[in-house]
Amino acid sequence: MADEHATPGEMLILSGMSGAGRSTAANALEDLEWYVVDNLPPQMLKPLLDLTELAAHALPKVAVVVDVRGRNLFAELPQALHELRDRRQLRVIFLDASDEVLVRRFEAVRRPHPLQGDGTILDGIRRERQRLAAIRENADLIIDTSRFNVHQLATHMVDLFSEEGAARHVVTVMSFGFKYGLPPDADLVADMRFLPNPYWNEELRSLTGVDERVRDYVLEQEGAVAFIDAYATALRPVLEGYQRENKRHSVVAIGCTGGKHRSVVMARELAARLPEVAGVAVRVKDRDLGRE
Structure with a gap:
């Protein structure tokens, strides 16, 4: 059951010119x-507000895209926003661009403007x-x-609306x-087969790169620390x-022959160094560690 005393979070109304990047901005907010x-009709803003207040913890940050696709319904938006501001922390974000740029964008995708009718895009x-x-x-x-461009707009939205200290890249x-x-989803691949394989050491064969003895063995090899640094x-x-x-998101894959010793050690060593890059959060995944 929702906490009756929970404080609802912020609500954004995202509006603006067609072709100015509403979809890109909305996708960036969703990533955050x-x-x-x-495309919510203005008449539905109040019911949505009621819902978010009942589920404050479940829906702490809500963004609503409202635009002229609502046609005749759009005329009621100013009054709906006025009523919402009396109840909730609300910000209205308006995306705009010059007429010349908007015409060029519509021509590039070969789509009509939603309000041009029998006229021109302009x-x-x-x-x-x-x-x-x-x-x-x-x-x-x-x-x-x-x-x-779309990437710059998305980055700008992240700059504006990401929480302080939140990771911008995982x-x-x-x-x-x-x-x-x-790995089919790898963005970058590094090969650790230039290092001696602990598998050929009888004392280490049954262990994995998670074990300290294997870690020490791998990092003692010539070139190991120099490479990872x-x-x-x-x-x-x-x-x-x-x-x-x-x-x-990105995937940096670190490989060895079987994915049990060298790659496991070196993946962890790399992961320990990458948080030094501002805005980056790091996860470690061992794809083949449990295989025979």
Whole structure:
């Protein structure tokens, strides 16, 4: 049962010009764990607000995309927003772009503007600006996307709405065995077969890279520490670039023959170094450790 005294979180209303990037912005918010509702008629805002207040812990951050696809229903949006502001912490975000940029974007995807009717794309844009004038005037934040591509807009949304200290990129460091095949979801692959294989050491064969004795053996080998330090340094600009391009997840695969000894040690050593990169959270996964 919901806590009657729970404080509901923030609600965002995401509106703006068609072609200005609402879908990209909404997807970025969804990646940040906002609950996103697309193309909601203004009349449904109050019932949605009631629902989120009943389930405050389950729906702490709600974003609603409202635009002219609602046609005649859209006219009721200003009054609905006025009523909502009296009850809830509410921000209205308006996405805009120049007419020239919007025309170019519609032409690129070969789709008509939703309001152009029998006219031109520019006619539709002008009609939409008239309908949205009151919303734009009362918006808490106006984002001009004229100079943004989709990746830059997504990154901008992350900058604006991610919680302080929250990871902007999650990297999974995966150990694996080459004899079982390459991980199909790997973004980067490193091969640890340049190091001596603990399998040929009778005392270590039955152990795994999780065991301290195997770890010590692997890291004592010539080139092991030098490689992992250099590889962590080389990955820094890659992970920083992934964040700029709003790539939220990546897999760095570390392989050896069977995925039991060297790759397991080196995956953990790499994972211990990567949190030094700002905005990165690290997970470790052993794909083949349990195989015979």
